[in-house]
Amino acid sequence: MNDDLAALSVRIDRTNELLQRMLAEVAKTPSTHAIFVDAGYLYAAAGRLVAGTEDRRAFDLDAEGVIDALIDRARTVFADSRLLRVYWYDGARRRIHTAEQQSIAELPDVKVRLGNLNANNQQKGVDSLIRTDLESLARHRAISDAALLGGDEDLVSAVEAAQGYGARVHLWGIEAPEGRNQAEPLLWEVDSQRTLDLEFFKPYVSRRTAAYEVTAARPSREDVRFVGAQIAAKWLAARGREALVELLPGHPYLPGSVDQDLLVEAEGILQYSLRGQADLRRSLRDGFWNHLQTQY
Numbered sequence: 001m002n003d004d005l006a007a008l009s010v011r012i013d014r015t016n017e018l019l020q021r022m023l024a025e026v027a028k029t030p031s032t033h034a035i036f037v038d039a040g041y042l043y044a045a046a047g048r049l050v051a052g053t054e055d056r057r058a059f060d061l062d063a064e065g066v067i068d069a070l071i072d073r074a075r076t077v078f079a080d081s082r083l084l085r086v087y088w089y090d091g092a093r094r095r096i097h098t099a100e101q102q103s104i105a106e107l108p109d110v111k112v113r114l115g116n117l118n119a120n121n122q123q124k125g126v127d128s129l130i131r132t133d134l135e136s137l138a139r140h141r142a143i144s145d146a147a148l149l150g151g152d153e154d155l156v157s158a159v160e161a162a163q164g165y166g167a168r169v170h171l172w173g174i175e176a177p178e179g180r181n182q183a184e185p186l187l188w189e190v191d192s193q194r195t196l197d198l199e200f201f202k203p204y205v206s207r208r209t210a211a212y213e214v215t216a217a218r219p220s221r222e223d224v225r226f227v228g229a230q231i232a233a234k235w236l237a238a239r240g241r242e243a244l245v246e247l248l249p250g251h252p253y254l255p256g257s258v259d260q261d262l263l264v265e266a267e268g269i270l271q272y273s274l275r276g277q278a279d280l281r282r283s284l285r286d287g288f289w290n291h292l293q294t295q296y
Contacts, residue, residue, distance in 0.1 A: 031081040031144040034137060035070055036130055038150035039090035042066070045151070045174035045181045049198055050205035062204040063088075063104050064278055065263070069200065069256035070172075071109070074147055077170070077194070084143055085109045087133055089126045091116060103278040108252065131158035138167035147172050148190070151182035159189045172196060203260045219270050221283040227266050228287025235288075236295060244292055251289060262288055 043061060044054040051059035067086055074083065088104055088111065095114045097105060105112040113133070115125035130150070135158070137143045146162055148155065149172045159169045171190040173182045175197045187193060235258075236244060247258070254262065266284050267274055274280050 031078070032084050032142065033074060033078045033081045033145040033147060034084040034143045035074055035086045035147045036134065036149065037067075037070070037086065037088050038126060038130065038148075038152065038155075039063075039088055040126065041150045041152065041181075042174070045176065046201045046205050048181075049175055049177060050201050051207050058208060060206050060208060063100065064107060064281055065204045065256075065259065066201070067104070067107060067110060068253060068259055069204070070147075070149070071253055072250075072256045072259075073196075073200075075250070075253075077147070078145055081145060083109060084137070085111050087130075088112045089129055090114060091126060106278060127152060127154040127158065130155060131161055134158045134167070134169070135161035135165070138162040138165035141166075143167055145170060149173070149196075151186065153183035153185050156183075156185050156189050159186070163189075163191070168192075170194065174201070203256075219272055219280070221280065224266065224270070224274075224280045224283040225287035225290075227269050228262070228284040228289075229291040230269070230287075231262055231265050232288040232291035236292060241295075244295065247292070251293075252285070254285065254288070259285075 043056050046061060046066075047054050047056065047059050053059065067088070071083060071086065086109060090101055090112065092098055092101060092114045093116070095116060097112070097114065101112055101114070104110060113126075113129045115129060130148075134146055134148075138146075138161070144167060146167055146169045148159070148169055151173060159171075162169050168191040169189075170192045171182070171186060171194070173193065173195045175195055247254075262284060263274060263281070274284065
């Protein structure tokens with residue numbers, strides 16, 4: 001009898017030790033967030049706010065710039081969390097990527113998910129994709145927080161599904177010139193709300209009258225990378241090593257304000273628009289970062 005009790009006591013001690021190890025590992029595991037973007041809502045609301053129209057054909061949206069700005073904002077909001085990825089939901093005929101959607105899909109840490117477009121250019125199936133991803137990630141404890149940029153009431157079920165598995169869902173909206181552009185039931189259901197204003201989107205939305213006509217010869221990636229290094233040298237000379245030390249932990253991402261200044265200055269030097277040119281934008285950032293890292 002005493003031997004049985006001793007054996008039981010040993011098993012209990014081992015179980016407690018395993019539990020303590022598991023709890024210690026959980027405590028060390030950083031929380032994780034993901035960003036979910038309903039591109040239909042983004043284009044319509046940002047277009048209305050900045051360009052005065054929801055017609056995608058009437059304005060240009062720098063999707064790469066917006067994504068970087070959203071990542072930068074999330075880094076501030078979820079300060080003790082790491083980014084899993086950005087999920088970008090859009091519609092396409094027969095779910096075949098457009099050239100723009102393909103360039104977005106090639107961005108680091110971005111997953112493009114496509115629903116269908118019907119004959120009236122309305123998205124179909126996007127809300128169900130968002131629900132599937134939100135629920136799956138929350139169920140498998142892949143995320144602790146979700147930033148959802150959208151406004152459709154159909155997203156309520158996606159929010160409820162994620163919350164049912166313990167994830168917190170934070171609704172991000174776009175400032176409406178008048179009234180609301182997000183459904184009230186969705187606002188009631190989420191854990192927090194945040195509105196991105198006109199100043200946030202101004203750098204990334206413009207009417208189709210570009211400041212630099214794309215008529216000059218397209219610069220090579222090496223040319224653009226060299227310009228990035230030039231701008232980095234000027235940036236470092238103006239701000240000093242303390243600013244550099246603050247910037248380095250964010251690699252490979254740049255704060256939204258720095259990234260926008262880099263883009264504008266590069267376009268001025270090149271006399272060529274880099275909007276929508278994902279490969280050249282990456283070369284520009286590579287040149288900027290490479291120069292800074294050689295100086296550290």
